[in-house]
Amino acid sequence: MLDRDGTIIVERHYLSHPDQVELLPGAGESLKILQDSGMKIVILTNQSGIARGFFDLQQLERIHQRLKELLLPFSVQLDGIFFCPHLPTDKCSCRKPKTGLVEQAIEQVGFNPNISFMIGDKWCDIEMGRRVGAKTFLVLTGHGKEELKSGKIKADYVVDNLTEASNIIIS
Numbered sequence: 514m515l516d517r518d519g520t521i522i523v524e525r526h527y528l529s530h531p532d533q534v535e536l537l538p539g540a541g542e543s544l545k546i547l548q549d550s551g552m553k554i555v556i557l558t559n560q561s562g563i564a565r566g567f568f569d570l571q572q573l574e575r576i577h578q579r580l581k582e583l584l585l586p587f588s589v590q591l592d593g594i595f596f597c598p599h600l601p602t603d604k605c606s607c608r609k610p611k612t613g614l615v616e617q618a619i620e621q622v623g624f625n626p627n628i629s630f631m632i633g634d635k636w637c638d639i640e641m642g643r644r645v646g647a648k649t650f651l652v653l654t655g656h657g658k659e660e661l662k663s664g665k666i667k668a669d670y671v672v673d674n675l676t677e678a679s680n681i682i683i684s
């Protein structure tokens with residue numbers, strides 16, 4: 514399980530256009546390593562920009578299509594992208610750190626969260642991973658450095674980036 518923004522792709526403030534999608538260095542290679550090890554690759558992402566009216570579901574679909582295109586040269590095929598379109602105040606059950614997106618992913622893709630990994634750049638990613646019993650990795654890309662400074666992160670591992678996380682996972 515992976516977060517999207519700041520973990521796989523470059524963090525943009527409310528990324529809203531396919532042209533803004535840019536893989537972080539080493540992200541394609543890392544996902545390939547994880548996929549080749551037999552793991553399912555699912556992205557779990559909070560996208561409140563939808564509820565805020567910054568972009569719509571169609572546009573988000575185009576953005577995810579672009580991400581899949583960028584992963585093609587690495588022969589990476591994502592098993593699923595699950596998103597929360599709600600606001601923090603909506604009290605939905607899917608906005609990370611709530612675990613609704615994991616439940617959706619398990620239902621559609623099928624995996625055991627207790628032997629899974631959650632990689633992300635924010636507290637909410639790590640907290641969600643902890644709640645479902647996954648091993649957690651805070652990456653210091655995206656918001657990772659600031660989040661680490663907050664002092665409230667309880668990740669199993671703090672790593673520079675996705676490359677380091679995937680190397681630890683497969684070793």
Ligand SMILES: [Mg+2]
Nearest residue numbers: 516518519634
């Ligand atoms: Mg993020």
Ligand SMILES: [Zn+2]
Nearest residue numbers: 597605607608
């Ligand atoms: Zn939600």
